[in-house]
Amino acid sequence: MTHQPRRKQPADLRSARWFGPADLRSFGHRSRAMQMGYSPEEWQGKPIIAIVNTWSDINPCHTHLRQRAEDVKRGILMAGGLPIELPAISVSESYVKPTTMMYRNMLAMETEELLRSHPIDGAVLMGGCDKTTPGLLLGATSMNIPAVFVPAGPMLRGNWGGKTLGSGSDSWKYWDELRAGKITEQDWLGVEAGIARSHGTCMTMGTASTMTAIAEAVGMVLPGGSSIPAADANHIRLCSESGRRVVEMVWEDLTPQRIQTREAFENAIAVAMAMGCSTNAIIHLIAMARRAGQEIGLDDFERYSRKVPVIGNVRPSGDKYLMEDFFYAGGIRALMGNITQHLHLDCVTCTGKTVGENIEGARVWNDDVIRTVDNPIYGEGSLAVLKGNLAPDGCVIKPAAMDQKFLKHSGPAFVFDDYPSMKKAVEDENYPFTPDSVLVLRNAGPQGGPGMPEWGMLPMPKKLLKMGLRDMLRLSDARMSGTSYGACVLHVAPESYIGGPLALLRTGDIVSIDVDARSIRMEVSDEELARRRAAWTPPPARYERGYGWMFSKHIQQANEGCDFDFLRTDFGAPVSEPVIY
Missing domain, CATH: 3.50.30.80 (IlvD/EDD C-terminal domain-like)
Incomplete structure (x- = not known):
């Protein structure tokens, strides 16, 4: 059944607590807004929408998000909201050492606190590089104000010597060929120059595309948005549409925890298995579910692994296709349409409609890229x-x-x-x-x-x-x-x-x-x-101070989602709203 919105009134907005009262503190908020060039008409009675943007100069997956944030702003303004861009740690998979996994939880904490501490009514989350999707969603779920996730989108397919290259997968393949003496150093340089030729995330079914597909399956991405290539004009339109939609979600009070039910996470597991997902899906999805108060674990993955086959013919589980091919073959809506027997179709999504309504009419345009359950790539699930x-x-x-x-x-x-x-x-x-x-x-x-x-x-x-x-x-x-x-x-x-x-x-x-x-x-x-x-004697400590020390003291094990123990939903009483003196 379609979600029936419960309309908020302007006085119910979180931001009204900052800007509405006739007192000295709110005078300060209003005067500082005017200092930045805003007129009262721009915020009075309107939802203020945060755009949490993980763009940076050293994240090739997110190169385009600086401009895409402007497209999101356009949509927010069209729908009668006020957009406020809030930068967050970028967590570039290509460059961050020792590993971006060290900083997923930092991004989650930053996102939660950015949203909590500012006069924000709703959020558009902009990410896609591996850890940014779960990091942003973890934080937004814990804060639990209306939010939509905008995936960065996969890059265009690579090319070298007439061969189609897939990021990551072909790096390992041709590195081994070089070490075995099967290709030359000059060949290797050609692979290096041709394997990543546009902005966007890995265009294989790596962690980036896995996690954005999961975000859509859970209900946090607009229908079809998770597989749009970064360089496709559809991506610009997705950004604007996401901005328009989140304003309506604020009035409807459609929050992440109303969307992210246990059944929604089971949908995500089914989609992940059918996609030929990354092994990292297990860690991130367990963490995401537990933040939403849903007890998802390894046994749930094993249950779906036995019954949902791999039908997404995308490397590395598939033999030749990449995410660009997957999108043009029908994308995530078409794949979900082929596994409806394994989905809870009545789950509500960020559209306010159900999964079943969102995928109604989806078609497969290339049945070698998106197979049926009767003609799978692999007879069981991906993991x-x-x-x-x-x-x-x-x-x-x-x-x-x-x-x-x-x-x-x-x-x-x-x-x-x-x-x-x-x-x-x-x-x-x-x-x-x-x-x-x-x-x-x-x-x-x-x-x-x-x-x-x-x-x-x-x-x-x-x-x-x-x-x-x-x-x-x-x-x-x-x-x-x-x-x-x-x-x-x-x-x-x-x-x-x-x-x-x-x-x-x-x-x-x-x-x-x-x-x-x-x-x-x-x-x-x-x-x-x-x-x-x-x-046996324990190895020496890895860190003695700072974030690394905190990470080491509080990180949970892989089967628990590698979240911090103190961020569990059952760790303590719910955090109250900030006091505005």
């Missing part, structure tokens, strides 16, 4: 959750994007405690790796990394590459880019840095996985593991 004595709280693998011979595998582990030593070993052609070896990196989790870097697609040993091999079983408590592929077991929980079982694994131990049985284990007796645990 599989494994458990066992190596990962009692779970770990994840991406079966659709790996050599299928490793779905059931046992082999001897080569264990490395840090990335530099692992990197040195894989470049050493005399190192005794075999095709059956299991390459293991630990101390790369939320606390150990620090920040759980995207190291999980461990580099193939050069020795094996020169043998013609392009995959092997790899294991870590790290994450990997959504554009990555291969038989990579990730997010091992608890992480090794805090004494999880991975900390007890030794080189030469046999590691076994069975994806169909959803199991992972090290073939070591409980008695031997007890002896090893008694001898």
